[in-house]
């Protein structure tokens with residue numbers, strides 16, 4: 303075993319962040335907590351800081367700074383606030399790896415900052431690669447940084463590829479649970495509620511990704527994420543519905559052989575794998591037993607009814623700033639659905655309208671992404 307790895311967790315109060323802390327707590331000889339960050343949940347951040355004693359804590363929403371500062375007074379923890387502080391903390395010498403467990407576009411800037419200071423990335427925040435996959439992957443090459451996937455499907459593919467460095471991929475097959483509305487018609491989807499959409503059949507996750515799973519946007523985002531992580535053409539990416547979420551994804555090689563990674567749905571495994579790579583550390587996670595799953599089933603996704611999946615393939619094909627537009631529109635559409643301002647079907651309608659109306663940029667710079675994100679959000683707030 304080498305030196306203990308210093309981890310910065312961006313978004314430590316969320317679903318991925320809290321599970322990452324469970325992993326770290328179970329492996330104190332392997333991992334140390336260097337930085338914790340949250341946006342609004344200052345109470346949980348304080349609790350986590352008292353327990354894990356990081357070197358620094360950041361609260362994104364500056365209004366909560368006084369509470370955090372006072373609660374941690376007398377400790378050695380440096381307390382900071384604001385989104386700019388995220389970019390600063392990831393650059394510290396004691397940080398070896400940054401786990402991007404924050405949600406949405408907010409992950410882009412701190413991820414760039416971490417890569418520029420040569421920190422390995424354990425990437426949960428798929429939106430960063432959706433928005434700016436080309437920019438992020440080229441920066442990672444330039445700075446010799448590893449991007450280790452945390453997303454369960456991409457972790458599965460990554461695990462299937464270990465030892466296959468010489469062998470080209472013919473295609474990958476991303477599995478999708480189908481979400482709570484699998485098999486429903488457009489008429490049925492028109493009347494589904496927020497509460498129904500927030501009930502994922504297999505995974506407990508944050509609200510945004512749970513709605514994305516219900517609309518198949520999550521799988522669309524994962525198609526784009528896979529393109530950049532594994533350097534694939536669009537034609538090499540397939541999606542299949544697998545309602546049990548046991549086969550986490552598959553890779554087909556040029557001899558026709560298919561490798562898959564299987565396991566019970568538990569994000570702690572991919573989180574730990576990304577943090578410990580290339581080691582597989584022993585765990586006591588519940589083991590998968592085939593006898594309990596006599597039927598693992600697969601079906602074609604319905605891209606007409608679940609239009610977001612088709613929109614993601616279209617965005618990837620169009621390239622440029624279109625995936626950035628899709629991401630921004632979807633973040634606003636999901637937030638508006640959660641506030642019950644728009645219905646479930648309007649999510650994809652809003653996304654498509656933004657893709658059609660925001661100006662296309664073929665080779666966007668970082669500043670173009672910032673501008674595209676801003677303009678799209680304004681439009682998506684005003685439509686419908």
Ligand SMILES: NC(=O)C1=CN([C@@H]2O[C@H](COP(=O)(O)OP(=O)(O)OC[C@H]3O[C@@H](n4cnc5c(N)ncnc54)[C@H](OP(=O)(O)O)[C@@H]3O)[C@@H](O)[C@H]2O)C=CC1
Nearest residue numbers: 313315316317318340341342343404405408426427507508
């Ligand atoms: N949950 C899962 O199982 C999986 C998640 N992912 C991806 O991981 C990422 C995190 O998902 P999940 O953990 O479910 O999300 P959650 O909503 O549970 O957690 C999000 C975290 O990010 C923080 N946060 C929210 N908004 C901002 C912001 N504007 N700036 C900085 N920090 C912010 C939150 O702080 P606060 O709590 O204070 O609001 C919280 O700590 C997403 O990109 C998701 O797609 C990928 C695969 C599986």
Ligand SMILES: CC(=O)[C@@H](O)[C@H](O)COP(=O)(O)O
Nearest residue numbers: 453454478479480481515520
């Ligand atoms: C756990 C994880 O990686 C999620 O992205 C999950 O895959 C969502 O499930 P869906 O397959 O329903 O999108």
Ligand SMILES: [Mn+2]
Nearest residue numbers: 453454455524
């Ligand atoms: Mn996933």
